[in-house]
Amino acid sequence: MRDHDHRDQSDRRRPHDSHDAHQETDPYDAGEPVEANHHLQHRYPGNVRFCALCGGAMRTRIVLPDRKRFKVCERCGFVHFPGPKLVAGCLVIDAGRVLLLRRGNEPRIGTWTFPGGYVDLGETPAQAALRETLEEVGMRVTPHGLLGVYTDAQNPIAAVVVYIARPGIDAPRVSPEATETRYFSPNEIPWAELSFRTTRDALRDWIALVEKRGA
Numbered sequence: 399m400r401d402h403d404h405r406d407q408s409d410r411r412r413p414h415d416s417h418d419a420h421q422e423t424d425p426y427d428a429g430e431p432v433e434a435n436h437h438l439q440h441r442y443p444g445n446v447r448f449c450a451l452c453g454g455a456m457r458t459r460i461v462l463p464d465r466k467r468f469k470v471c472e473r474c475g476f477v478h479f480p481g482p483k484l485v486a487g488c489l490v491i492d493a494g495r496v497l498l499l500r501r502g503n504e505p506r507i508g509t510w511t512f513p514g515g516y517v518d519l520g521e522t523p524a525q526a527a528l529r530e531t532l533e534e535v536g537m538r539v540t541p542h543g544l545l546g547v548y549t550d551a552q553n554p555i556a557a558v559v560v561y562i563a564r565p566g567i568d569a570p571r572v573s574p575e576a577t578e579t580r581y582f583s584p585n586e587i588p589w590a591e592l593s594f595r596t597t598r599d600a601l602r603d604w605i606a607l608v609e610k611r612g613a
Contacts, residue, residue: 436504440555443480451476482549485556486527487514488563489604490539490570495583496604497565499535499576501593511593512600513537513576514558523559531563535579536571539563546603548596558596562604584608 446456446469454473461468461477469478489512490497498510515530517523524541531539545560570579582588584605592598 440505443478446478449474449476450478482554482557484517484523484526485514485558486517486523486530486561487512487558488527488531488539488541488561489545489600490531490535490537490563490565491542491604492565492581494608495581496587496601497535497537497570497579497581498587499570500578502573502575502577506593508577509593510588510591511597512560514560517559524561527559527561527563534573534575536573537568538566540566545600545607548599550595552595556596558600560596560600 448454449456449471452471452474454471456469456478457472458467459470460466461470468480470476471478496512498512501507501509501511513531513534514527515534517526521529528539528541531537540563542562542564545562548558548560549556570576572579587601589598592601
């Protein structure tokens, strides 16, 4: 009888113990931090294979009414409408010179561009531009107006919002995303080594603005 009681109590404890163990697991624990693989990230959205809603296979089909080709889930019918990612950055201007950084990440690693990056959900482009400038070159800057919005028809993955900004007391520093930083006057800009067409277009607009103000 005593043995039976012991087994009974053990059996009653098992679900409770299992429940306790489950409760001790942090539901918000996402595991060890990871770094984004930029080569892999840039395979999206062109290489999407499965539906984000149901996991079904995607197949390219003509979608009405525009009769454009998009990937459509064969199981639930979800249409994947790819759009450009929103990027924001700053042209930090000091004494007539613009701050550029040498990229530490792909794509176009080792080339020159201005501080900038993807706009996070819940951010405004201006907030993202200031955050990315702080993260990449360690500078707290003050926005001084919108320069423009730039796209590249040959590489339409991003739409880039560019602001003019003034530096504060922070000097630019290097980071994993910016292996070198340097101020360039308009006639010093390394045009052949710029990262993207949007980089070039923004810098040309800035130079035109400087020339217009000086005229």
